[in-house]
Amino acid sequence: MFWKKSPAAVLASLLVIHLLAHTDRNMLLGFSPQIIRDLALSHTQYGFLAGAVWVLSFGVMAMFMGTLADRFSRPRIIAAGLLIWSACTLASGHAQSFEQMVVARFFVASGEAALVPAAVALLAELFSGKRRGTAMGLFFMGIPLGVGCSFLLAGSFGATHGWRSTFYALGVIGFAIALPLALLREDRSAHAPQERGAPFLEQALAVLRTVGGNRALGFTIAGFVLVHLVFASFSFTQLWLVDERGMNAAGIATRLGALQLVFGTLGATAGGAVGDRAARSLRGGHASFMALLVLVCAPLMLSYRFVPAGSPLFYIGMCAGFFLPMAAYGSALTAITGMTPAMMRSTVTGFTMLLINVFALAIGTVVIGMLADHLARAGSTAPLTGVLFVNDALAISSALWFALAARASGGQRVPATEHVQPVRS
Structure with a gap:
């Protein structure tokens, strides 16, 4: 597993993926007026999309995805999650009704739930105690950076090309990152049973x-x-x-x-x-x-x-x-x-x-x-x-x-x- 010999490169890669995750997550907020208008949503429906749908999916799936990351290859668990949320980001751009958007956003959250549990465990392994907090903090820069990027995209690219095209573009970027990530090996089966x-x-x-x-x-x-x-x-x-x-x-x-x-x-x-x-x-x-x-x-x-x-x-x-x-x-x-x-x-x-x-x-x-x-x-x-x-x-x-x-x-x-x-x- 040669990639583990460059902890800084692993951290930088995880930060980019985390930034993309929070950009995808918050695009619904960045385009809220346009999406509410085009899908004819009530404020209650929009609140359900932005809140309950996400919490129910992400909260429950985070623990399930965590158990998978403790048993199997963490890069491939992240890659699988990235593929799922990118496909459903594309589907979000294609949604024509409230119900279709609910399904799409539910699975965006499910896919993103794979990232943090696997990434935190990976960083804990790669960085010693005296540098671990710094590494964790840098990884979680993805949250404010992603929030900022979502609004910047909505006001720039989105203002010209529309919210649907923005979702499509983000989905394609996610696929482009996930495919090489899925090729990284981490054979957890080689570990003793008590270490998995x-x-x-x-x-x-x-x-x-x-x-x-x-x-x-x-x-x-x-x-x-x-x-x-x-x-x-x-x-x-x-x-x-x-x-x-x-x-x-x-x-x-x-x-x-x-x-x-x-x-x-x-x-x-x-x-x-x-x-x-x-x-x-x-x-x-x-x-x-x-x-x-x-x-x-x-x-x-x-x-x-x-x-x-x-x-x-x-x-x-x-x-x-x-x-x-x-x-x-x-x-x-x-x-x-x-x-x-x-x-x-x-x-x-x-x-x-x-x-x-x-x-x-x-x-x-x-x-x-x-x-x-x-x-x-x-x-x-x-x-x-x-x-x-x-x-x-x-x-x-x-x-x-x-x-x-x-x-x-x-x-x-x-x-x-x-x-x-x-x-x-």
Whole structure:
């Protein structure tokens, strides 16, 4: 497996694929007015497409794809997922009705669910503990870069050629990347049985026992899920800024996109690199770093809801909210993979993605909407402000869980010279 001799090249390739995944994922948002008009969708149907369809498919399939990646060739699992989501991106461009788009987007999400579990386990194997957070952070730059590219494509190529042609082009690009990726070999059958994952049900039960039996691992996953509640707030940010803070819809949309792209990318890169350095000197390693990171961002994020709109502190708080969740990825996944046996790293990552999608993104977003509607009916003049403040406070409570993880780990620091070793019985 000669390709494993160039970890930097593997990381760069995975970043490109991750960027493409989030570009494909967010094209529905970039073209929302055109797609709603051409397919005659209601806002409820569009919300179902953008939210529930994705969460139901991606959340469940992430864990299943993780079990496959722990048993079989990870590059080929990623290639198979890429082929599936690229074919269904093409189908999205051809959809003529709500039902056809639901099916297409469901399988786009299913295919994309193969990427993160396999990629995280692969990076954990290729990079030592002292560089792993940096590698994870760089890989997750694909999220803000993909979001930015989706809107840029919609406003440039899409404005000239239309949303259908844009989906077609992205599907063709995916096929072009997937075919050579499928040729990379990684023979997991050569490993001893205890170094490979088990079939799905057995592997899933083993993961639940592992997470339940390791308090530090369970606390870290809980904190990582909670910090994603910031993304639930993002879904309502533009509505809140326009309806309750009196900002111009067109102007703030462009500003939000640019700030999220810049500070999300900065969070992913700086969070991973600084976390690797800090973990070698802090008792509790990466978990302690994440607790400190949340506490530093907390006052900025909370005050942002109440300071004058457009003031310097207003924008600093907004940027802290864009920065924090992306900065958590490198350290959180480094800590999680470091406490997980090698033969179940993909499955544990998939399990974590399942919890994030169900609890933080799906349930969190629905509860925010329901509470805001309830307060509005009760006569509140700023229902979203209070609800989003409480949601941000819950996200900030992740610091407690990260601190508990640091304590449960015995306050160990990350060794300066850690090397990845295969798990033996």
